[in-house]
Amino acid sequence: MGAAMVGMMKPPEAGALDALALKFRSLELDSEADLQTVLRFVKIREAVSPGENIVDTRSPRRQLTVLLAGVACLHKKLEDDSRQIYTFQYPGDFCDLHRYMLPELDQKATVTALTACSIGTIRHDDLDQLLSQHPKLGLAFWRASMLEASILRERLLNISRRAALPRVASIICEQLARLEAINIKSAVIPITQVDLADAGGLSVVHVNRIVQDLRKLGALSKKTRTIEVASKERLAQLANFDRRYLNMPDLLSDWKIDIEELADS
Amino acid sequence: MGAAMVGMMKPPEAGALDALALKFRSLELDSEADLQTVLRFVKIREAVSPGENIVDTRSPRRQLTVLLAGVACLHKKLEDDSRQIYTFQYPGDFCDLHRYMLPELDQKATVTALTACSIGTIRHDDLDQLLSQHPKLGLAFWRASMLEASILRERLLNISRRAALPRVASIICEQLARLEAINIKSAVIPITQVDLADAGGLSVVHVNRIVQDLRKLGALSKKTRTIEVASKERLAQLANFDRRYLNMPDLLSDWKIDIEELADS
DNA sequence: CGGATTATTGAGGGGATTCAAATGGTGTGG
DNA sequence: CCACACCATTTGAATCCCCTCAATAATCCG
Structure with missing residues (x-):
């Protein structure tokens, strides 16, 4: 148009x-x-x-x-x-x-x-x-x-201070949110575990174990060997994810935002 | 003027x-x-x-x-x-x-x-x-x-992929270079070990041990309890430091630049 | 079908953490 | 001017998370 x-x-x-x-x-x-x-x-x-x-x-x-x-x-x-x-x-x-x-x-x-x-x-x-x-x-x-700098800060914080599970969950959340922002609604994140490891500063072996944990916890789908999100809410909860750092319009979104987080700022 | x-x-x-x-x-x-x-x-x-x-x-x-x-x-x-x-x-x-x-x-x-x-x-x-x-x-x-984004990328890389010693050494190198760039030539970095820990994603205890290692290795001064650089070259070597990410003029600088690094790029 | 990459699982080791406590330095107030 | 509080630094011990090594499936691609 x-x-x-x-x-x-x-x-x-x-x-x-x-x-x-x-x-x-x-x-x-x-x-x-x-x-x-x-x-x-x-x-x-x-x-x-x-x-x-x-x-x-x-x-x-x-x-x-x-x-x-x-x-x-x-x-x-x-x-x-x-x-x-x-x-x-x-x-x-x-x-x-x-x-x-x-x-x-x-x-x-x-x-x-x-x-x-x-x-x-x-x-x-x-x-x-x-x-x-x-x-x-x-x-x-x-x-x-x-x-870009904001995304880097968030990743820095994750790698620096969070354990492997929330770290991996955060990275997946980010990709999901960014895909949504360009109208790609697929629950499958087109990224391998190798990529997740290289982005998150973890070994592939450990990422694999974390991914399996995320599947057991109901955040990722158990049906495929790819990274497929089963529950966005569960994933965001495990990641302690606050998508505001991505500066995206809320229009498309139905992410849970933590109310008290908003209140005290 | x-x-x-x-x-x-x-x-x-x-x-x-x-x-x-x-x-x-x-x-x-x-x-x-x-x-x-x-x-x-x-x-x-x-x-x-x-x-x-x-x-x-x-x-x-x-x-x-x-x-x-x-x-x-x-x-x-x-x-x-x-x-x-x-x-x-x-x-x-x-x-x-x-x-x-x-x-x-x-x-x-x-x-x-x-x-x-x-x-x-x-x-x-x-x-x-x-x-x-x-x-x-x-x-x-x-x-x-x-x-700022460039500095964040460098820190991300350090925290994500390097052991504690080069990590701490890198952070100190960066601060030294940035101080030089504004004409502050002091070898003392006005930062505590607590700050180093919070910047590098390490515990204070471990930073302390690393700082002592850096002193034993001749990179930091043994005479003070502050972060005082004894040998810029030694520190940069231990850090594998390449200051180009800071985008600074080379005018003031007498840092060793790795020749082969420059050659193959 | 074979080579390459990814995913998965097990065992063992190590770097960094946490907990705990002591020391030294600094500044504030009595 | 000393006492006390506070913070940064230092040291030791035990623990744990994550890594490395190794090997086996499963999948993809030409």
């Missing part, structure tokens, strides 16, 4: 940018004109298979990458070749904003597709122009970065 | 904003005019004693707080009243940017003075105007947020 409003011919890839448009709206980019302008600069790239890198140290540094479909993760390999997953990325998320603003940063951090993904790119040159001509756009990107 | 260039009377608190000016320059805010404009909107507040909150849930939500002198930390209390320190803050750092952009976020996160601090504030209303009239300012704040 957005595209129609500005009277453009629908391009063949119509719909491909819906996720990105939704993202910008959630970042409070109010101006429909600004939104349509930036969308026009997105080039849609070929699909990426699971396990392939979307952004790595060898990628050209002259463009911003946007995830349009699929699930990816930002991660880094350590000296002992263990892996830390910083964040999971969903349709609409920006993969490498840090490379645009602080190009010297995070040389080794890479983005890898976890499922089949499709991506778009915006040239850095174009972004320079867009930002100078549409200042509101900068504020939206800024919000995106702050949201 | 900056203030003189625009022909202003030097206010009584001349020099108080130097740290903030330095910060903005490090965030690549090139325009001296923009810089002077924003500095003019900073109100200097009274001093804050160690242990007192600079920003908490009861603070008015209508202003941005800037640390002008001293050391503070952004942290959050958990349900079991343990504490997670997200980041340490130094002169020039913004304490509560997140409250400006995403006011619903991180309700419970507070900023507390670790040493005697002095702070400044900018009203959110003024910030609204400043940002719309000086778009470059928004990019600088955006960079500040990305830098």
Whole structure:
């Protein structure tokens, strides 16, 4: 509908940018004109298979990458070749904003597709122009970065101070909430136990035991070997999950919010 | 010198904003005019004693707080009243940017003075105007947020995947580098072992043992009971420290950079 | 069908925790 | 100026959560 409003011919890839448009709206980019302008600069790239890198140290540094479909993760390999997953990325998320603003940063951090993904790119040159001509756009990107920081803080807290079970439960809750926010209602989290381990700072073996505990406790489904949520409420309770750090509209949500938590703040 | 260039009377608190000016320059805010404009909107507040909150849930939500002198930390209390320190803050750092952009976020996160601090504030209303009239300012704040995210990622990685000794060593390295970046050359890190524990996700008892190990290994000074760096090189080596994530100019620095690390990236 | 990745289960070890107590340093007030 | 309280630091002992190692299913993909 957005595209129609500005009277453009629908391009063949119509719909491909819906996720990105939704993202910008959630970042409070109010101006429909600004939104349509930036969308026009997105080039849609070929699909990426699971396990392939979307952004790595060898990628050209002259463009911003946007995830349009699929699930990816930002991660880094350590000296002992263990892996830390910083964040999971969903349709609409920006993969490498840090490379645009602080190009010297995070040389080794890479983005890898976890499922089949499709991506778009915006040239850095174009972004320079867009930002100078549409200042509101900068504020939206800024919000995106702050949201990422908020997610990192929450994960830091979980890894640092919580036991394995609430930790794993929290990560699953987050993914569920983020999937909901982009209208993906599936109870299956498209993430392996290996990924959970690398994101949560646990061994795969222990994650497996925790997952089985979560199944016994009624939070996850016992029927599959995948991560399938059986009871969102039970999971959130075990995780002590407070989704406010994700800064999402409550519209779609029927999460239990702890009343006293709200009251004393 | 900056203030003189625009022909202003030097206010009584001349020099108080130097740290903030330095910060903005490090965030690549090139325009001296923009810089002077924003500095003019900073109100200097009274001093804050160690242990007192600079920003908490009861603070008015209508202003941005800037640390002008001293050391503070952004942290959050958990349900079991343990504490997670997200980041340490130094002169020039913004304490509560997140409250400006995403006011619903991180309700419970507070900023507390670790040493005697002095702070400044900018009203959110003024910030609204400043940002719309000086778009470059928004990019600088955006960079500040990305830098914070970078620091969070590094800490996440440390806590998640490294043993206690390199973990503690890394945190100390970071503080040393950040102090250097604002021209504070002291080898004493103004942080207690309790703070180190809360930042590193360790118990105080264990941090103490690690600190003693670091002293035996020649990284910290044996002469004091404070955290005093005896050998920056040794510490960085034990920490496997790569300061690039801090995005700092190398000007002031004589840190050893691992050559092969640079070569293969 | 074979190779690779993921999931699962068992056993044993270790790093960090918790509990408990003593020491040293600092500041406040009598 | 000392006494006392408070906090940070230090040390010891016992415990436990999670890890590593190892091996076996189950699943996916070409």
